[in-house]
Amino acid sequence: MSNLAQKASIIIPFFNEQSTLEESVTRLINEDFKKEILLINDGSTDKSKEIGQWLSTKFNNVELINNAKNNGKGFAVRKGIEIATGDVIGIYDADLEYSASDLTELINCIFNEDLDFVCGSRFIGDKVRKNIYVRTFYANKLLSLLFAFIYKNKITDIAVCLKVFKKDVIKNITFEKNDFSIEVELIAKVISKTKKFKELPISYEGRSYKEGKKIKFIDGFKYILAIFKYK
Numbered sequence: 001m002s003n004l005a006q007k008a009s010i011i012i013p014f015f016n017e018q019s020t021l022e023e024s025v026t027r028l029i030n031e032d033f034k035k036e037i038l039l040i041n042d043g044s045t046d047k048s049k050e051i052g053q054w055l056s057t058k059f060n061n062v063e064l065i066n067n068a069k070n071n072g073k074g075f076a077v078r079k080g081i082e083i084a085t086g087d088v089i090g091i092y093d094a095d096l097e098y099s100a101s102d103l104t105e106l107i108n109c110i111f112n113e114d115l116d117f118v119c120g121s122r123f124i125g126d127k128v129r130k131n132i133y134v135r136t137f138y139a140n141k142l143l144s145l146l147f148a149f150i151y152k153n154k155i156t157d158i159a160v161c162l163k164v165f166k167k168d169v170i171k172n173i174t175f176e177k178n179d180f181s182i183e184v185e186l187i188a189k190v191i192s193k194t195k196k197f198k199e200l201p202i203s204y205e206g207r208s209y210k211e212g213k214k215i216k217f218i219d220g221f222k223y224i225l226a227i228f229k230y231k
Contacts, residue, residue, distance in 0.1 A: 006087040007034045008107050008164070011080030013073050014039065014094040017212065018047040025055050025062065027100040028092060033107055037062045038080045043070035074182030078175050089171075090164040091186075095207060098162045102127075102202040106164040109200060116169045117190045117197035119155065120162035125201020132206045136215075143223050147184070150231055153191055155199065158184055159223065162202055169194060180219045181226040188230035 010028060014021055021039075028037060039052045041064060049066060056064040065079060081089060088110055092103050098120070106118045122129055123141065131137045140159045147158045161183065169190060177185045191197060207213050 006111060008088045008090055009036050009084035009086030010090045010092050011038050011077055012092055012094050013042055013076030014048055015042040015070055016044045016046045016048055017094040018051060020096045021048055021051050021094045024094045024096055029059060031100050031104045033104055035061060036086055039064045040076035040080050041066045042076045043067050072178035074177035074179050077182050081170060087167055088164050089167055093161045097205050097207055099203045103162055106200055110164050115196045115198055116166045116194040118164045119199050120160050120202035121157040121199040122204045123156045127201050127203040129204040130206050132208050139220050147227050150227055155187055158187055179222055180215050181222040184223050184226035185230055
């Protein structure tokens with residue numbers, strides 16, 4: 001099957017992202033690959049739900065799924081994985097911190113090199129990156145070093161939110177995390193099933209807490225617990 005015939009299911013979990021959701025989806029729509037976009041509204045209390053409904057009406061390859069309450073990013077991602085129908089499944093945030101063109105590079109890589117998992121990294125290569133919080137930058141580096149030591153696999157950015165998986169691999173794994181530590185669980189469980197994975201450098205446009213950034217200091221401890229739990 002040619003790359004043009006293959007479809008990617010892109011999961012976009014969101015909670016109160018009314019200022020960025022439309023732009024995020026529009027950028028993704030404009031990327032040149034066959035896609036279904038699964039918008040998982042995790043109980044938003046702003047106008048995000050209405051924007052998601054409008055997008056699903058405007059574009060026939062966009063589907064909106066509404067959670068009755070805010071259950072966490074992991075819950076939303078797991079729901080997206082369950083309903084995805086594409087040959088590969090990607091995760092892309094609604095906050096504009098990540099690039100839609102980088103996601104396309106990950107998708108092309110997984111198809112062209114017949115990989116099971118491709119992960120972005122903000123710590124390799126020379127792409128443009130804007131890191132607002134120095135403490136977060138170094139915390140991510142330290143968590144990634146811990147992961148690499150425990151798992152004997154050099155994943156340089158375990159907290160990254162831009163990932164693509166072969167459907168046949170990820171659909172056969174049961175995930176359980178409801179919070180941000182789903183990022184660790186996804187990587188840990190997938191690399192225990194396959195050695196066919198790769199990291200690619202990606203760009204990054206960090207945002208502030210005032211702009212809507214949601215991950216907190218406590219999530220770092222949850223990452224550490226997940227690193228040891230899934231070994």
